[in-house]
Amino acid sequence: MPTTVLVTGVSTYLGAGVARALAASEGVERVVGVDVMAPEFPLGEAEFLRSDARNPLLGRVVRQAGIDTLVHVPEPSAATGRSARVAAREAMVIGTMQLLGVCQAVPQLRHVVLASTGSVYGSSASSPAVVTEQTPTTTLARGGHVRDAIEVESYVRAVARRRSEVGISILRLTHLFGRHSHSAMTNYLRAPVVPVPLGFDARIQALHEDDAVDVLVAAASGEPVDTLNVAGDGVVTLRQLLRLAHRPSVPVLTTTGRALGRLARWAGIAGVEPDHIDYVMFGRCLDTSRMCDVLGFVPRMTTRETVQWYARETWGVVPSRPASDLARPETPRLTVVPDLPRREEGR
Numbered sequence: 001m002p003t004t005v006l007v008t009g010v011s012t013y014l015g016a017g018v019a020r021a022l023a024a025s026e027g028v029e030r031v032v033g034v035d036v037m038a039p040e041f042p043l044g045e046a047e048f049l050r051s052d053a054r055n056p057l058l059g060r061v062v063r064q065a066g067i068d069t070l071v072h073v074p075e076p077s078a079a080t081g082r083s084a085r086v087a088a089r090e091a092m093v094i095g096t097m098q099l100l101g102v103c104q105a106v107p108q109l110r111h112v113v114l115a116s117t118g119s120v121y122g123s124s125a126s127s128p129a130v131v132t133e134q135t136p137t138t139t140l141a142r143g144g145h146v147r148d149a150i151e152v153e154s155y156v157r158a159v160a161r162r163r164s165e166v167g168i169s170i171l172r173l174t175h176l177f178g179r180h181s182h183s184a185m186t187n188y189l190r191a192p193v194v195p196v197p198l199g200f201d202a203r204i205q206a207l208h209e210d211d212a213v214d215v216l217v218a219a220a221s222g223e224p225v226d227t228l229n230v231a232g233d234g235v236v237t238l239r240q241l242l243r244l245a246h247r248p249s250v251p252v253l254t255t256t257g258r259a260l261g262r263l264a265r266w267a268g269i270a271g272v273e274p275d276h277i278d279y280v281m282f283g284r285c286l287d288t289s290r291m292c293d294v295l296g297f298v299p300r301m302t303t304r305e306t307v308q309w310y311a312r313e314t315w316g317v318v319p320s321r322p323a324s325d326l327a328r329p330e331t332p333r334l335t336v337v338p339d340l341p342r343r344e345e346g347r
Contacts, residue, residue, distance in 0.1 A: 002069035003028060003029045005220065009073030012180075016042065018220070019044070020042060032061060053095045070111070074096060092148050093152060096155055097155050100112070100158075114152065114156045115216055120150050122284075130285045169219040175206060184276040188280065194249040196251050196252060196280075205235055207231055229291060231291075244307045
């Protein structure tokens with residue numbers, strides 16, 4: 001159990017929730033929440049420091065407090081302009097590098113927890129049906145957010161290489177759904193008419209924002225777990241998701257995703273990047289076995305329940321299925337099954 005924790009990104013629902021929960025945990029003596037913006041959500045007993053990684057004040061606070069655990073919740077930006085994109089990259093990537101430089105100089109540091117994204121695996125026709133933590137991250141990332149996430153992960157791993165006594169926990173979260181959390185997927189669903197690539201039916205996983213808070217708190221409260229995929233139980237296809245959410249859609253004839261991207265921007269979908277277009281065409285399924293077996297964490301809401309909850313909270317959609325059916329996942333938990341031996345001809 002940590003005693004002194006630094007939590008970044010506390011202006012977001014995710015960061016504020018983690019800081020508040022850790023501050024209320026038994027054995028935790030002090031939690032310092034850091035962000036360049038004032039928090040919109042209550043921090044409970046956690047302290048707030050308005051600063052960025054370049055501010056010398058942050059270094060003094062970290063050293064004086066003797067931080068033993070860092071929970072880093074970087075906030076991706078939907079900036080699309082060139083100058084805005086450069087500024088967003090500096091805040092996320094360069095800011096992370098400077099923050100880790102400050103924290104790794106503290107002798108008491110023992111654990112770094114990073115809220116990353118499952119998008120680092122990419123989506124393509126050649127992607128495996130189910131990706132595990134051993135699946136290589138994509139080398140063909142076309143969106144700035146995915147490239148930034150991969151680079152941030154590399155900086156966190158570098159801390160463990162420089163200081164062998166520091167453990168890391170990198171949680172690759174699938175798309176978040178919630179009142180206060182916005183992702184590329186929720187922006188996509190909020191379009192007046194959702195463009196759907198004709199001939200594709202991507203497999204989708206979802207994670208409730210409160211489950212995302214809980215899994216980060218569980219990781220920070222326990223032993224380092226290296227890399228974990230995090231998603232709600234079960235899978236729905238894109239067309240099933242649209243039916244569950246009662247969202248109007250229009251099929252789009254496209255082979256490269258570019259036409260879909262142009263139509264998405266025309267429809268007013270904010271923050272659409274090429275990698276998300278690939279995602280709604282090919283989908284992605286995260287194997288969550290290690291989340292259950294190593295961390296001992298199971299999200300309270302399945303993928304299907306999360307989508308239905310989000311549709312009810314956002315558009316007032318009442319689920320058509322009985323309540324007893326809502327707890328039943330769309331498919332069994334995703335695990336990797338070894339290939340069966342091929343049957344020899346003539347038998």
